[in-house]
Structures are given as C-alpha cells and as structure tokens.
Amino acid sequence: MEKEQYISGQEPRGTAVPLEDRLALKDQEITKLSSQNQELRLREQELLQRKLELEFQVEQFKRMLFGSKRERFVPMQHPSQLTLDFELETPKIEAEIEKEQVTYQRSKAKKQHPGREALPSHLPVVEVVIEPKEDVSDMTCIGREVTDELEYTPAKLYIKRYIRPKYMSKPDQNHAQKQTIAELDRPMSRCIAGPGLLSHIVTDKYVYHLPIYRQLQRFIQEGVHIKSSTMDSWLAQVAEHIRPLFSVHRSYVLNANYLQADESPIKVLDRDKPGATHQGYMWVYRSPMQDAVFFDYNKGRGFDAPKKYLTEFRGYLQTDGYTVYDKIGQSPDIVHLNCWAHARRYFEKALSNDKERASHILGLIQQIYAVEREAREAELKPEQVHQLRLDKSLPVLNTIGKYIGENRSAVLPKSPIGEAFEYCANRWDRLLNYLKDGNLEIDSNQIENTIRPLALGRKNYLFAGSHDAAQNIAMYYSFFATCKKHGINPQKWLAHIIRNIGDTKTSQLKSLLPQFIDKSLVG
Secondary structure, X not given: OHHHHHHOOOOOOOOOOOHHXXXXXXXHHHHHHHHHHHHHHHHHHHHHHHHHHHHHHHHHHHHXXXXXXXXXXXXXXXXXXXXXXXXXXXXXXXXXXXXXXXXXHHHHOOOOOOOOOOOOOOOOOOOOOOOOOOOOOOOOOOOOOOOOOOOOOOOOOOOOOOOOOEEEOOOOOOOOOOEEEOOOOOOOOOOOOOHHHHHHHHHHHHOOOOOHHHHHHHHHHOOOOOOHHHHHHHHHHHHHHHHHHHHHHHHHHHOOOEEEEEEXXXXXXXXXXXXXXXXXXXXXXXXXXXXXXXEEEEOOOOOHHHHHHHOOOOEEEEEOOOHXXXXXXXXXXXXXEEOHHHHHHHHHHHHHOOHHHHHHHHHHHHHHHHHHHHHHHOOOOHHHHHHHHHHHHHHHHHHHHHHHHHHHHHOOOOOHHHHHHHHHHHOHHHHHHHHHOOOOOOOOHHHHHHHHXXXXXXXXXXXXXXXXXXXXXXXXXXXHHHHHHOOOOHHHHHHHHHHHHHHOOHHHHHHHOOOOOOHHHOO
C-alpha cells in the first residue's frame, strides 16, 4: 500500500522510500524529459527549415521586384572561396590604375569611330536639293554633298472605292436586252474594312500588344470614329475567314517527330462567373524541325488538355518537370526529354542558400552549354553534334550526376539546394536524353521565348472576352509566332492570307503557312 501511494505521488510523511522505487521514478522522469527534448529538437529543426524557406522566398520576391531577371552565372575562380578580403591593397590598386591610364592613353589615339550604319537600300528615296542663297549663275558645280536622313510618314486611312460600270446590250430581234457588270471580288464581302486595315488591327493587338480601345483612340485622331463592337466584329470575321488554315497548321506541327511543350495561364471572362474571370491555359507546342508553333487554348491545366494531341504522338517530347508531361512520357513510343535550363534555374536560385555546391554545379552546366555554343558556331551537322556531345558533354554530365549522388544526402531535402538536387536526380535519364540525337536541343528556351508575347499581351489587354475569343487568340499567336521564327512580316502575311485563302484549294493550303510560304509573296 505504501509503494502504491508513493508512486501515485501520495507519499505518507515519515515513511522511508525504497531506493528501487526512487530510481524507477527518476528513470521515468529522465525518459519523459528525453522524449520532450527530442520533440523540441525536431520542432527546432522544423522552425529552422521554415525560417530558411521564408528567407529564400523573401529573396526571390526582392529579385522579382528589384533584381535582374537574367540567369547569367559568373563562376568564382575557386568555388570554395566564399569570403572576400575587404582590406584594400592600396599600392596594388594604384599600380593597376596607373597601368589602366597608360593603356587608355595609348589606345585612345588608335580608336576610330566606325561611322554610321548604312540605311536600308530597299527604302524609297525622296531627294531634296538645297541650293545656296548666293548667286551661283556664273559658277561651276564641282560636286555634291549628300546627307541621308531616315524619316517617317504616319499611316493614313483612305477609302478604296470600287466603281463598276453597268452595260446594257442592244435589243435583239425579240427585243430582249442583256445587262453586264463586273463581278465584285472582295475577300470578305460582308466586312467594310479591307485586308490591309484588318491585318493592321490584328497585328497591332497580338504582335504589338495594343488593346482595341487604344487603337480606337488613334483612329479618332485621324477623324474616323469606329465603334468598339464593330472592331470586335471585324476580328471575329477575320478569325473565321482564316480558320481552315489553322487546322492545317495544327496538323503539320503536331505530326512532327520532335515536339517541345509548355503551358501558360490566361484570364478569360466567363458568363458562368459574373464579376470574375476564369483561369484558362494556353498549351503551346513547338516543332523545332519546322520552327513552327501551335497554341491550343483549354479551360484547365489537367491531363485532358495535352491528352487529345499527345496520346498518339510518336517521337521525342521535350518539356519542363510538370507531372502531366511525365504521365504522357511513359508511353513506349515517346522519348521524354527534360530541359537543362529549368535544372540550371534551381541551382541559380540556390546560390544564396549553398553557394559552394550551387556554384560547382552551375560551373559544370556552363561547360555543357559551351559545347552547344561550339556546335552552333561551327554549324555542325546533326551527326557531328551527336558525336561532339558524346565526346565532351557526356563526361561532364557524369561528373554532375556523381556530385549530386554524393551530396544529395548531406543537405536538407526542403532547402533550395536540396530541391535542386532532387529535381535533377528524379529526372536524370530525361535530362540525358538530348544526347541521343544531334537534332535535339539541350533545353526548351525557344518555346519559352515563344510564350513571352502572351505574357506581354496579358499585361495590356488583361483578359480574353470569352472562351471563343481565347481560341482566336491561340490561332493568331500560333501564326504570328511562326512568322517571327521565319523572319516574315506578320501584317503583310495576314493581308496576303485574307486576300488569297478563298481562292486556294484545300490541298494547297499548306503553301500559305508561314513555315512553307514563298517569302517573295509577303516581302
């Protein structure tokens, strides 16, 4: 009874406590404190990890607001050297300044101004002859001073009036007469605007990101008042007029055996969400072999969007690390490539977290990009690029993989450097797949550059007016991005398409696509 009372904390006064019971109680207290201590240590690690994550997020937000968006990495001479000597070596600095001054003084006399760049020879020339104010009637002209000035005349609206004379034949023996008038051949008979104006409006909005209301203000300055609903109608008519060509374009892009894919959000007004916008997505596919781009609008970012085009795809598919692509890449008919630019981005962000490890990997990544630059500058053929990568890039990639394997367990998994290691380790085979063919690219930067105009457009016109309007935006971005890839003036191309698509056979529509068109027709 005494033992039970002691253990329960009710020790009677004057009673001696057995040594075994006291030791057992102490053991219980030690075990309890040890458990609490372990819990506190785990909590401390969690809080420390959370602190590092928040500090990293703050650094990224600061960079987004105030810093450079470039991902250029300048390696240190010694990656392990993480501190700088702030003690100024005055004699050495003065010697360097003196040397710099001498170098500058010597080279200053040799440096020559390259002169102005020649103006384009294809531009029309308007000559303005300026005679001296003095009397030169009894002088002899011994030459001319010619000065070129690049000038600009603002575009002007004008009315193109079609006049069709009507003719009446003479009465025949039955007193019947025949009336003759030329056929009115306009590509879009129900639209009062001509192909030149329509292509100007469309390219101003989707190439130069000028919203409709700003274009209307510019027309008002010219004394022409156009309703916004009228201009919206024109855009819809143009989209409907050239839509058959979009289907052909989609087929040629998606039937390639090498595609790059990415997606980007776009806000869309939705009747089902009054006062709010719907978050839609542009899924973008690029065929590097054709240098052609296809935008596809979808209401969501789930698997159904790429599934309708990529489930039957055969060949190389290059993407970022989004899990939807991983699911598609499991097909035995697809060789899935990941992007080294995305992998590099993780290490670039980890510089503030673990400069030594991140700098080491970034320096190695620079080496494999140097191989790509070497191949590009030498204009090597695909089979030569393939061999060059095996000779020079593969050993560097093996070094990267070995370093990640050795250091992966030495860092916190949720830290920026830990996430960089995990990103590469989980996708290592896909990061190496670009070595399989010299036609493949090391990254998908080109498709990201293609999406950039969409981001600029979002900042200007803010949202699409409807889901149908978003489909039209996808079509225009597809054509204009491909025009840019091939150095074609998008306005001239669109005007040519509006004029000629109606007279082109379905089997010949391919010849109107930017990647296949005769450039002399839109030059």
